[in-house]
Amino acid sequence: MLKTIILIGGPMKGTRFRPLSLEIPKPLFPVAGFSIIYHHIEACSKIPDMKEVILIGFYQPNDALTKFIHSAQKEFKLQVRYLQEYTALGTAGGLYHFRDQILAGNPDFFFVMNADVCGDFPLKNMLDQHKKSPASICGTILCTEATRQQSLNYGCVVDNKDSHEVLHYVEKPETFVSTAINCGIYLFSPGVFEPLQQIFKQHLQENYNYDPNLPSKEMIRLEQEIFIPLANTGKLYAHHTDRFWSQIKAAIYANRHYLAIYRTSHPERLAKSKEDCPTVRGDVYIHPTAQVHPTAVLGPNVTIGKHATVGEGVRVRESIILEGASLQDHCCVLHSVIGWNSTVGLWTRIEGTPNDPNPNKPFAKIETTSTFTSEGKLNPSITVIGSNVTVPSEVMILNSIVLPDKALSGSYKNQIILFSTRNPDRYSTRNPDRYSTQNNELLQVVQVTPSCVTWGLHRQTSLLVAPPGGLQRLTSFLIAPPGGLQRLFPVAGL
Amino acid sequence: MKALILVGGYGTRLRPLTLSCAKPLVEFGNKPMLLHQLEALVEAGVTHIVLAVSYRADQMEQELKNVEKKLGVKIIISLESEPLGTAGPLALAKEHLNKDNEPFFVLNSDVICDFPFKQMVEFHKHHGKEGTIMVTKVDEPSKYGVVIYDAENGRIQQFVEKPQEYVSNKINAGMYIFNPSILNRISLKPTSIEKDVFPFMASDSELYAMELQGFWMDVGQPKDFLTGMCMYLGSLRQKSPDQLHSGEGTVGNVLVDPSAKIGKNCRIGPNVTIGPDVVIEDGVCVKRCTILKGATIKSHSWIESCIIGWKCVLGRWVRMENVSVLGEDVTVKDELYINGGRILPHKSIGTSVPEPQIIM
Numbered sequence: 001m002l003k004t005i006i007l008i009g010g011p012m013k014g015t016r017f018r019p020l021s022l023e024i025p026k027p028l029f030p031v032a033g034f035s036i037i038y039h040h041i042e043a044c045s046k047i048p049d050m051k052e053v054i055l056i057g058f059y060q061p062n063d064a065l066t067k068f069i070h071s072a073q074k075e076f077k078l079q080v081r082y083l084q085e086y087t088a089l090g091t092a093g094g095l096y097h098f099r100d101q102i103l104a105g106n107p108d109f110f111f112v113m114n115a116d117v118c119g120d121f122p123l124k125n126m127l128d129q130h131k132k133s134p135a136s137i138c139g140t141i142l143c144t145e146a147t148r149q150q151s152l153n154y155g156c157v158v159d160n161k162d163s164h165e166v167l168h169y170v171e172k173p174e175t176f177v178s179t180a181i182n183c184g185i186y187l188f189s190p191g192v193f194e195p196l197q198q199i200f201k202q203h204l205q206e207n208y209n210y211d212p213n214l215p216s217k218e219m220i221r222l223e224q225e226i227f228i229p230l231a232n233t234g235k236l237y238a239h240h241t242d243r244f245w246s247q248i249k250a251a252i253y254a255n256r257h258y259l260a261i262y263r264t265s266h267p268e269r270l271a272k273s274k275e276d277c278p279t280v281r282g283d284v285y286i287h288p289t290a291q292v293h294p295t296a297v298l299g300p301n302v303t304i305g306k307h308a309t310v311g312e313g314v315r316v317r318e319s320i321i322l323e324g325a326s327l328q329d330h331c332c333v334l335h336s337v338i339g340w341n342s343t344v345g346l347w348t349r350i351e352g353t354p355n356d357p358n359p360n361k362p363f364a365k366i367e368t369t370s371t372f373t374s375e376g377k378l379n380p381s382i383t384v385i386g387s388n389v390t391v392p393s394e395v396m397i398l399n400s401i402v403l404p405d406k407a408l409s410g411s412y413k414n415q416i417i418l419f420s421t422r423n424p425d426r427y428s429t430r431n432p433d434r435y436s437t438q439n440n441e442l443l444q445v446v447q448v449t450p451s452c453v454t455w456g457l458h459r460q461t462s463l464l465v466a467p468p469g470g471l472q473r474l475t476s477f478l479i480a481p482p483g484g485l486q487r488l489f490p491v492a493g494l
Numbered sequence: 495m496k497a498l499i500l501v502g503g504y505g506t507r508l509r510p511l512t513l514s515c516a517k518p519l520v521e522f523g524n525k526p527m528l529l530h531q532l533e534a535l536v537e538a539g540v541t542h543i544v545l546a547v548s549y550r551a552d553q554m555e556q557e558l559k560n561v562e563k564k565l566g567v568k569i570i571i572s573l574e575s576e577p578l579g580t581a582g583p584l585a586l587a588k589e590h591l592n593k594d595n596e597p598f599f600v601l602n603s604d605v606i607c608d609f610p611f612k613q614m615v616e617f618h619k620h621h622g623k624e625g626t627i628m629v630t631k632v633d634e635p636s637k638y639g640v641v642i643y644d645a646e647n648g649r650i651q652q653f654v655e656k657p658q659e660y661v662s663n664k665i666n667a668g669m670y671i672f673n674p675s676i677l678n679r680i681s682l683k684p685t686s687i688e689k690d691v692f693p694f695m696a697s698d699s700e701l702y703a704m705e706l707q708g709f710w711m712d713v714g715q716p717k718d719f720l721t722g723m724c725m726y727l728g729s730l731r732q733k734s735p736d737q738l739h740s741g742e743g744t745v746g747n748v749l750v751d752p753s754a755k756i757g758k759n760c761r762i763g764p765n766v767t768i769g770p771d772v773v774i775e776d777g778v779c780v781k782r783c784t785i786l787k788g789a790t791i792k793s794h795s796w797i798e799s800c801i802i803g804w805k806c807v808l809g810r811w812v813r814m815e816n817v818s819v820l821g822e823d824v825t826v827k828d829e830l831y832i833n834g835g836r837i838l839p840h841k842s843i844g845t846s847v848p849e850p851q852i853i854m
Binding site: 295297312313314315317329330332334346347349351394396398413 | 813829
């Protein structure tokens with residue numbers, strides 16, 4: 001029998017999905033109409049003898065996750081459980097910590113899938129190859145091809161051309177090693193717990209002194225601490241795939257590819273142009289409960305979520321419309337995500353700038369771009385409208401990120417629109433400690449001085465509030481570019 | 495009576511429209527700009543009109559022949575071999591203006607207002623001096639030549655060009671009446687009437703100002719063209735509201751040629767002029783725009799503060815704003831955004847223009 005472990009991480013992860021990940025854990029974010037990890041579970045449900053799916057992460061138990069697990073169990077007839085790490089344990093610490101749960105029932109093998117990747121996972125092929133490999137095997141790594149340049153941002157694998165034994169493994173090398181990269185999808189035999197145990201014991205011996213600044217001793221990094229030593233020992237093998245695979249950095253990019261996978265896996269999920277139905281171009285998923293006016297034109301690469309409404313003459317291209325959102329007549333949404341229960345007014349244009357890998361470059365992967373340019377300007381990116389945002393009629397929102405619960409009043413270009421006017425308590429200026437949200441992740445206050453509040457929003461950025469006349473009279477704020485506060489520039493809001 | 499209209503050069507300020515059409519023929523409120531003045535002059539009893547131009551345009555001359563017939567006036571084209579400024583053209587047209595020793599009108603061709611030519615004649619005859627200048631009140635006089643005059647009788651004391659400190663809010667409106675004796679003050683060379691003639695007439699106490707009632711605008715550039723159009727439609731609302739369009743989806747003052755077609759679920763207005771044979775498809779929103787003859791706006795587009803040239807085709811879900819001006823026969827593909835773009839004739843636009851720029 002087989003099991004699957006999905007590593008879903010925790011609230012510190014998925015910062016690139018902000019502000020969307022403020023509402024639900026990133027692994028539950030719907031891509032092509034279904035949660036990211038729904039696609040993982042669906043892929044492993046097709047493997048014969050798959051008995052259980054275990055989600056490991058450090059999210060607090062929450063309704064969204066519980067609901068998801070219930071419905072997934074029902075749909076796939078699989079046991080699905082969530083095991084919560086007491087703290088972030090790295091990519092392998094959780095596996096070791098919950099080893100008894102994983103090994104219960106004596107599975108022959110178990111898959112480990114990172115939740116932050118998407119693709120057409122060739123699990124069956126991995127299993128077949130794994131079974132044929134020598135008995136000494138501990139693990140099979142799914143590998144795909146990258147460009148020489150981009151391979152430097154991934155784990156790189158060198159394997160024997162014939163046996164596919166991994167000869168060398170390195171994580172994010174400085175210089176070129178191999179174009180075969182680790183996809184974050186593995187198949188392990190129970191034997192992998194031997195090296196895991198060795199590492200765990202080694203960590204214990206190295207540090208018996210409690211130091212709150214150090215990560216947990218139980219933290220184990222699968223790539224550096226297991227794969228590197230296992231290379232060239234006859235225990236680690238690579239399985240190469242040329243099927244679609246990507247990290248989920250951009251929701252819209254993953255959406256597009258899962259829709260493309262539907263063409264073969266689930267053609268019934270893709271909408272078709274019919275009389276008295278909206279015009280559909282390319283791959284489009286419309287949830288059965290969504291209401292779309294027949295004069296709307298959707299696609300390519302559009303997902304319309306549950307209970308969303310799309311009015312007369314609306315145009316949507318390369319976008320995700322989340323549950324309960326409403327697009328009013330004649331509006332146009334391009335390269336954007338419209339958050340839960342948000343409203344877009346008549347003739348309004350919501351537009352983002354795609355950040356796709358160069359389609360003419362073979363094996364190119366999506367690039368990681370920072371939020372800001374070196375000049376401190378916002379890099380053009382997709383537009384994200386957070387949940388419960390009202391965008392008025394006839395305005396334009398271009399390359400902007402709008403945080404939740406905001407009623408906008410005009411057009412915005414290249415801005416982060418931060419503040420809540422409808423639900424001021426959520427980021428109340430009188431309670432600086434409460435700038436953060438329930439997940440404790442947004443806008444942690446870094447420093448409060450009489451003239452200024454500094455928040456950390458992004459690793460490289462801080463937001464400064466510099467109100468004339470004290471914090472109570474907050475009228476504008478400045479955003480500091482990476483590398484210092486020499487060049488401040490104002491951001492709209494409030 | 496006679497009149498001289500200072501048409502001047504190519505109308506570069508109104509490009510790209512003037513690349514396809516002589517400036518006096520560009521339609522303002524569905525009527526060539528020049529025709530607004532010609533009709534008002536004829537109404538006031540003018541029978542001979544001199545057009546002072548510094549370039550030749552066959553299209554314009556042909557069109558003027560038709561106008562001559564229609565209005566029953568004599569139109570004389572006075573062609574400058576070199577641009578003669580605002581006064582030189584009077585010297586060039588001396589023989590026409592001198593004929594019968596009667597006062598004559600001189601007009602800047604870019605000016606739009608409720609032309610009060612009859613009152614001007616009365617005022618001019620009443621004071622009996624050499625010249626009358628129409629003045630108009632503006633909000634920001636520092637951008638213009640300001641006229642200082644006696645509020646009692648209108649006698650002009652002084653001109654102040656672009657005053658830094660407030661002196662008056664009355665500016666030269668570009669419409670005059672002169673006695674033929676003014677021609678003695680002007681020689682045949684490039685001369686500015688404002689700088690080289692008026693100050694001397696004022697110091698001779700020969701120049702009087704009359705304040706214009708109602709709206710006034712120099713519509714020589716796109717931004718002012720649109721502002722002037724709003725004023726013009728507002729004036730139509732007062733004087734002949736039956737000319738304005740009404741009905742479902744029409745908001746405020748909207749002028750629509752009877753041959754234009756407007757689709758369902760549109761919102762047109764306020765302040766929109768739609769020319770002959772224009773097609774507006776379903777679900778379009780247009781505000782503060784002039785759409786010239788034969789243009790097509792496809793479904794669900796949104797345009798504000800733009801001039802759409804003749805025979806242009808705008809795709810579906812196009813958003814265009816911020817004084818974008820499309821020359822003749824420009825095509826804008828579906829779903830694009832044009833912000834303050836000046837687009838030269840016969841272009842096909844396939845990518846958005848997010849910041850104001852000229853597209854050659």
